[in-house]
Amino acid sequence: MKTVLLALLENALAEAREKGFLKDTERPPLVLEVPKREDQGDFATTLALSLAKTQKKAPREVAAELVSLLEGRSDAVQKIEVAGPGYINFYMTQQFWLESLLTVHRERSNYGHCDLGENKKVHIEFVSANPTGPLHVASGRSAALGDALGHLLTAVGYRVSREYYLNDIGVQMTLLGRSTYLRYRELFGETVTLPEESYQGDYIIDIAKKLKERDGEAYLQGTETKHLPVFISYSYETIIGWIREVLDRFGVDFDTWFSEREIHEKKEVDAALARLKSKGMLYQEEGATWVSTTKYGDDKDRVVIKSDGRKTYFASDVAYHRNKFERGYDRVINILGADHHGYVGRLKAVVAAMGYAPDRLTVITHQLVNLLREGVAVKMSKRAGDFVPLQEVIDEVGVDATRFFFLMRRSDTAVDFDLELAKKASNENPVYYVQYAYARLCSIVRVAEEQGWDLSKTIQETKLEDLRSLNLDEERALIKQLAQYPEMIRGAAEALEPHRITFYLQALAGMLHSYYFKCRVVTEDRAQTHARLVLIAAVRIVLKNGLDLLGITAPERM
């Protein structure tokens, strides 16, 4: 959209040099922004302000020179002015804006997409909660964020894979199995004492009951050690089932589920350690094997093989990340809760130590979700069984509202999630404001069609001249907002910040609502109705596109 202006600026700079207005210094980056206020133009640049210093001239003087070289060079531009300390403000012609409106209809569900990602492969790992219990609300934030990011990156031209990493081996699996085993014996009337470190939530009892139903008394005789594998695998499979189910309901679809156990079985940990060794990054000390992550900025070196010969969890993660890169991903994104942020340094360090360019790995840490119940903090511990499952929130608040709630926040702010408040507030959730705008537009279209309008045919046959009547302030504002959508998407993708989409959509919905109140779309005036239908249909497309990226439904009625 801005390309016309950027080219103009480029030319003006070149000419200015030729004519000797400007000394041939390094060209500052050309930046065009959209001013907040109408009377500051449709676009503005601070070019003259940033040039002023190197040119040793007054900013307004530089601006005036540039303007003289810009004026009359493009029929998309109506007026150019110098304002304030040296801004150059551009006012675009109506034609320019109407063309941008038609672009929305030309591209429809692809409107806002681009090829920023150059078809590169991106791997996004998220949620990855231990399979030792149902997902809790906090995982919902990770799920919503990762999924929306996936949609967003797909839209800007990446090939995205979503992956869940399963910690399906190690002490917590053993603990899980033992917890179920004890509950199982309890079901037969035994009094058991649950060790403090065992999983104590009621869901363990449910698993034990199901196993009892299936296999009866089969595990009462014989030692715990003998039966443990059954209890581990049964508990694990059951829980994975729950996790998949709730994620499915939440609208999150993982392409792959990656098993930590497999990475051990396939000797990939050894391969990763060998790679580190070949780079001279490993050393022995006090009977353990360490990796020199400090050479790449970590706080301290890390143990990969303990003195008892067992590999650390970190060793698996090293292997896992080697695996990601070896699978051919150009970019690897890892979404972690802030409680794991201490992990980022060593992860980035070890990736660099293995010889992969460190900027190929991006770790997004999102701050934690503080759970409240009527204003009082709930201590969440899966082990003690005191936590609010994501399932419960979805049931009571709904998928759309929950997703929107999490996606409204920048990931590095902590959020309070008050279950009681969320239930009360669900009717006031901003998501309904956006969805209502969409439903309202669908309703207008229905009315128009009842009166004989064929929307798609009308749009198809629309010429720019048919839209000339769209010159109310509200209409111009709407069109400008629509025109900004592609750039908003691009910016959100570059910054990996899906929350920008939620704010954009709220703004667009707000503009639509007030336009609706002020102007009637379907009237006796055929020409005006035609133009307005084209406008609101474009709004409808953009609302839908944005909601799709967030994984939120766009209901035609509500």
Place this chain on the structure above:
RNA sequence: GCGCCUGUAGCUCAAUUGGAUAGAGCGCCGGCCUCCGAAGCCGGAGGUUAGGGGUUCAAUUCCCUUCAGGCGCACCA
């Protein structure tokens, strides 16, 4: 003690990556349905951007510092 994140309207959060007069929602006050959906619209009150210093034409944004909150600092996973 060290490190990371955060501090913006009463509350929950934005702010075009350093730009012009810091914006929304909720809540509060006052208006608007004979009319395409009132889950909506219009108006009002509400701010020393935690405090202090610095960098420059320009700072909520970058640097230093103080204070406050969250999280992390294992041969655990």
